[in-house]
Amino acid sequence: MSEDSLRLVTIERTATGHFTATNARGGTIGFGTADGTEFTPVELLLAAIGGCTAADVDVATGRHVEPDAFTVTVSGHKATDEGGNRMTDLAVSFSVTFPDGPSGDRARAILPRAVAVSHDRLCTVSRTIEAGTPVAVSVEDA
Structure with missing residues (x-):
């Protein structure tokens, strides 16, 4: 595998059942466990x-x-x-x-x-x- 083929996201817990994913370019998306409107x-x-x-x-x-x-x-x-x-x-x-x-x-x-x-x-x-x-x-x- 080459360095160019690597894709990576990091998931951080922000609260109980709520998380933020961050990609290598700094983009973020929040998500959760269905107790709100988040995906x-x-x-x-x-x-x-x-x-x-x-x-x-x-x-x-x-x-x-x-x-x-x-x-x-x-x-x-x-x-x-x-x-x-x-x-x-x-x-x-x-x-x-x-x-x-x-x-x-x-x-x-x-x-x-x-x-x-x-x-x-x-x-x-x-x-x-x-x-x-x-x-x-x-x-x-x-």
């Missing part, structure tokens, strides 16, 4: 899936025309079984409209392929989930 970790996972593929599709279609509307909905069901908690039936749905005219026609024509290529090859988040990448967990001395 939960599962909702952040769904947002990451949708956001990753939305960015890929936006780049591909945006070369032709600015969309009139661009909404991605990501859903799934939380399940508990003998293996523990997990998400099942993950689904990503695109609702994108483009203006009339040749540029809009080109964007509409490539939209299905852009979505497929993102899912099959480009989106690091959903590709990682589908591959079932193991997660190593450790406890360090404080």
Whole structure:
């Protein structure tokens, strides 16, 4: 692995059930355990899936025309079984409209392929989930 391949976030507890994630560039996002309006970790996972593929599709279609509307909905069901908690039936749905005219026609024509290529090859988040990448967990001395 190269230094260029490393991605890193740091999570700090800010209060009971509330946390802030900070990326290497200094960006932050707050989240919590569902007792407020903050996103939960599962909702952040769904947002990451949708956001990753939305960015890929936006780049591909945006070369032709600015969309009139661009909404991605990501859903799934939380399940508990003998293996523990997990998400099942993950689904990503695109609702994108483009203006009339040749540029809009080109964007509409490539939209299905852009979505497929993102899912099959480009989106690091959903590709990682589908591959079932193991997660190593450790406890360090404080």
